[in-house]
Amino acid sequence: MAEAPFIQLENVTKIFGKNLVLNNVSLNISYKEIFGIIGKSGSGKTTLLWILIGFLKPERGRVLFQSRNIKDDEKNVRQQFGFTAQAGSFYPKLTVKENLEYFGTMYNLSVSEIQDKIPELLKLVDLENKENIVASKLSSGMQKRLDIACGIIHDPKVLILDEPTEDLDPVLRRDLLSLLKKINKEKEVTIIITSHLLTEMENFCTKMAIIHNRTILAQGSVNELKDMYSKNYEIVFETESAKYGNLMAMIKKRKDVEDVKTRYNKLVIYTKEPESVLKEILAIKKEGLVDLDINKPSLNEVFESLVTNIKKENVQTAGDNKEEH
Amino acid sequence: MFKLLEIIKKNIRLLIRSKSSALIVLLGPLALILLISMAFNTSSLYDIKIGTYSDAYSTLSENLIAQLNQDEFKLTKLDSLDRCVNSIKTGDYHVCIVFPPDLNTNSEGKLDIYVDKTRVNIVWLILNSISSRISTKSTELSTALTNTLLNSLENANSKLDSSSILQISTSLSDIKTKINSLTANINALGSSNISEIKEEIEDIESENNLTLSALSDLVSSLESSINVVTGTDMESISADLSSGISNVNSVRENVDAVVSDINSIQIKEVSKIVSPISTEIKPVVSEETTHLNYTFPTLLVLVLLFAGLLIGSTTTVEEKSSKAYFRNFITPTTETTQLIGNYLSNLIIIAVQVIIIFIVMISITNMTIPKDILTNMVIALLIITSVFILLGMLLGYLFKTGETSNLASVTVACILLFFSNTILPTETLPTAVRGIVNFNPFIIGEKVLKELLIFNSNLEGISASLYYLLGMVVILIILTYLARQLTKRWI
Numbered sequence: 001m002a003e004a005p006f007i008q009l010e011n012v013t014k015i016f017g018k019n020l021v022l023n024n025v026s027l028n029i030s031y032k033e034i035f036g037i038i039g040k041s042g043s044g045k046t047t048l049l050w051i052l053i054g055f056l057k058p059e060r061g062r063v064l065f066q067s068r069n070i071k072d073d074e075k076n077v078r079q080q081f082g083f084t085a086q087a088g089s090f091y092p093k094l095t096v097k098e099n100l101e102y103f104g105t106m107y108n109l110s111v112s113e114i115q116d117k118i119p120e121l122l123k124l125v126d127l128e129n130k131e132n133i134v135a136s137k138l139s140s141g142m143q144k145r146l147d148i149a150c151g152i153i154h155d156p157k158v159l160i161l162d163e164p165t166e167d168l169d170p171v172l173r174r175d176l177l178s179l180l181k182k183i184n185k186e187k188e189v190t191i192i193i194t195s196h197l198l199t200e201m202e203n204f205c206t207k208m209a210i211i212h213n214r215t216i217l218a219q220g221s222v223n224e225l226k227d228m229y230s231k232n233y234e235i236v237f238e239t240e241s242a243k244y245g246n247l248m249a250m251i252k253k254r255k256d257v258e259d260v261k262t263r264y265n266k267l268v269i270y271t272k273e274p275e276s277v278l279k280e281i282l283a284i285k286k287e288g289l290v291d292l293d294i295n296k297p298s299l300n301e302v303f304e305s306l307v308t309n310i311k312k313e314n315v316q317t318a319g320d321n322k323e324e325h
Numbered sequence: 326m327f328k329l330l331e332i333i334k335k336n337i338r339l340l341i342r343s344k345s346s347a348l349i350v351l352l353g354p355l356a357l358i359l360l361i362s363m364a365f366n367t368s369s370l371y372d373i374k375i376g377t378y379s380d381a382y383s384t385l386s387e388n389l390i391a392q393l394n395q396d397e398f399k400l401t402k403l404d405s406l407d408r409c410v411n412s413i414k415t416g417d418y419h420v421c422i423v424f425p426p427d428l429n430t431n432s433e434g435k436l437d438i439y440v441d442k443t444r445v446n447i448v449w450l451i452l453n454s455i456s457s458r459i460s461t462k463s464t465e466l467s468t469a470l471t472n473t474l475l476n477s478l479e480n481a482n483s484k485l486d487s488s489s490i491l492q493i494s495t496s497l498s499d500i501k502t503k504i505n506s507l508t509a510n511i512n513a514l515g516s517s518n519i520s521e522i523k524e525e526i527e528d529i530e531s532e533n534n535l536t537l538s539a540l541s542d543l544v545s546s547l548e549s550s551i552n553v554v555t556g557t558d559m560e561s562i563s564a565d566l567s568s569g570i571s572n573v574n575s576v577r578e579n580v581d582a583v584v585s586d587i588n589s590i591q592i593k594e595v596s597k598i599v600s601p602i603s604t605e606i607k608p609v610v611s612e613e614t615t616h617l618n619y620t621f622p623t624l625l626v627l628v629l630l631f632a633g634l635l636i637g638s639t640t641t642v643e644e645k646s647s648k649a650y651f652r653n654f655i656t657p658t659t660e661t662t663q664l665i666g667n668y669l670s671n672l673i674i675i676a677v678q679v680i681i682i683f684i685v686m687i688s689i690t691n692m693t694i695p696k697d698i699l700t701n702m703v704i705a706l707l708i709i710t711s712v713f714i715l716l717g718m719l720l721g722y723l724f725k726t727g728e729t730s731n732l733a734s735v736t737v738a739c740i741l742l743f744f745s746n747t748i749l750p751t752e753t754l755p756t757a758v759r760g761i762v763n764f765n766p767f768i769i770g771e772k773v774l775k776e777l778l779i780f781n782s783n784l785e786g787i788s789a790s791l792y793y794l795l796g797m798v799v800i801l802i803i804l805t806y807l808a809r810q811l812t813k814r815w816i
Contacts, residue, residue, distance in 0.1 A: 055813070
């Protein structure tokens with residue numbers, strides 16, 4: 001019998017007034033997973049997270065945590081979940097230590113537990129010797145780390161982060177993501193993270209869901225998502241002459257080649273057997289080789305492809321509806 | 326409990342670290358009460374400017390001006406009636422007194438006093454003070470006049486002696502008796518002796534054959550004179566004397582009646598005649614009480630009103646607009662605990678203010694608070710403060726920004742203040758409005774503190790008012806909780 005997901009969303013629908021914000025969203029998140037929810041701004045990512053932590057109640061559907069509906073287990077969920085908001089969620093006028101003490105108390109920790117935890121946490125988030133600095137005086141990267149520390153002071157099983165890398169420079173982003181990986185590994189915390197920066201998420205998350213237009217388009221591991229879009233590899237080939245007429249005709253005859261086309265001065269081949277195809281190409285034309293690359297399609301391409309397909313489907317459905325009428 | 330302490334600690338740290346808020350919230354009311362206590366710690370009026378005008382000032386007018394021109398009043402003679410009246414409109418003078426020309430105690434002219442009734446909070450105070458001074462002078466004059474009158478009466482009484490009149494009457498009666506006796510004697514003399522003389526004369530004439538006609542004529546003349554005296558004159562004198570005696574008796578009776586009337590006046594003290602019904606205004610509190618003592622309960626509620634509303638709304642908006650507000654919603658700490666923590670933080674801040682206010686008051690005015698009302702005071706202050714804090718918190722939750730919530734707080738405070746006894750007595754309002762206004766927490770709070778601080782009332786005496794306030798507290802707690810829930814939508 002398959003193990004039940006650690007966190008499960010079942011057909012969750014959220015409506016604000018007359019606005020449908022989430023439509024029939026279902027997700028499965030496993031224990032210790034780093035689960036990314038990617039989507040454009042306004043796609044419903046934050047609403048989805050707020051429903052996950054029980055801050056918002058869905059109009060339809062349910063959220064299960066360890067197979068229990070969070071509606072019936074609100075106190076436990078609050079104790080087991082940590083959260084960091086996009087803009088940070090701490091008191092800028094309190095010091096680092098005061099913030100941790102306050103939120104530790106709010107998370108039902110005793111004074112001694114808090115005092116034991118603070119040095120360990122500060123070390124983890126690399127804020128040692130900063131405990132007496134007022135939070136507003138910290139750099140943006142430090143503030144982000146303080147926010148994470150506030151979110152994990154009570155040793156939650158789940159840490160939810162709403163676009164944590166937003167507004168950070170590439171170096172700080174990299175540092176923050178490596179910190180989250182460390183927390184995931186050392187503290188065995190399930191991480192749920194939202195972002196619209198797909199390239200970063202591609203290398204960071206173990207599983208992902210693509211949300212668009214209030215609904216989940218796809219979910220799975222990065223490779224699963226890429227496979228969903230295409231099982232082909234992409235061979236990009238460029239020569240000095242940039243004349244590929246004969247080569248294209250020969251390659252197209254192969255059964256394992258899906259498609260061949262030119263992109264600027266390059267020849268692009270889509271195939272399930274990249275090694276065999278590459279051997280043939282090199283045998284035919286190896287002189288004047290400028291560039292050669294073999295790729296799986298990027299997550300960006302997967303996302304755009306899914307969104308484009310949805311748009312096409314919508315247009316098709318609209319057309320069908322018109323015809324029916 | 327531990328969580329509540331941490332919330333309170335956090336809120337006070339946040340307030341103190343927001344310097345401008347701390348300055349306004351903590352020092353504002355304290356500065357206010359300090360200045361007020363120093364300014365109003367007196368029982369007098371100061372610098373009341375009075376303009377006077379008269380076509381011709383008399384001695385009495387000058388005396389009245391001299392009487393008024395003391396201490397708090399500054400009198401200036403103005404050159405025209407129009408200027409005098411207009412000076413009130415322009416605010417140069419508080420009162421204009423117009424004396425009739427050549428005012429004296431015999432003249433019928435009256436003093437016209439012009440006042441600006443739009444200055445409702447002071448006009449009656451000034452009028453009362455002026456009336457009291459003029460009344461003093463008027464009484465002084467009445468006393469002098471009555472004194473003269475009484476002296477005259479006393480003098481008349483002492484000189485109106487009926488015994489001397491009685492003596493006159495007796496003397497006249499004696500005279501009358503003597504005249505009657507004289508008349509009888511003369512009559513006796515005339516009727517017998519004259520006849521004998523005449524017979525003797527006739528005998529002599531017959532004996533001596535002489536004619537003594539001259540003598541006979543003389544006797545006849547004498548007889549006729551005696552007859553005239555006894556017959557007409559003496560009777561007339563006797564009748565006049567009888568009439569005189571009767572008149573004298575009548576005068577005596579009148580004098581007796583006047584004396585009796587004068588003696589029947591029982592009150593002969595000048596002060597009692599000038600003011601037969603004496604009134605004495607007896608305050609129910611000590612005479613030494615200053616304006617500040619009277620107004621302290623109002624001032625205290627005023628501070629609680631503004632401080633409670635502003636602190637309540639400011640801290641709530643600060644909390645609401647804080648980055649950490651969202652995290653508070655997702656911790657296992659209940660919203661009720663958060664709400665109670667925020668309320669207690671505000672309560673502590675205001676408690677500190679109230680303690681400082683009392684220290685200032687006690688040190689400046691020597692005010693004492695009896696130990697037996699101390700507990701009642703604490704209970705009353707706690708309930709009154711809670712109403713205003715919760716009202717402030719409610720506004721803080723209902724309005725999105727600090728500016729709008731502060732504006733709402735000041736507006737609500739002003740409404741509560743306008744519809745209280747502080748600016749206009751509520752008795753001036755229509756009955757229907759007064760019915761609503763009587764539920765104004767400012768009015769109820771002021772009443773409770775007045776009864777406690779000025780009349781040293783016990784808890785039973787203010788229990789009805791406290792129940793009203795407690796009812797408001799319960800309603801406000803529910804509304805504040807609901808408003809906090811509402812703010813979730815705005816995150």
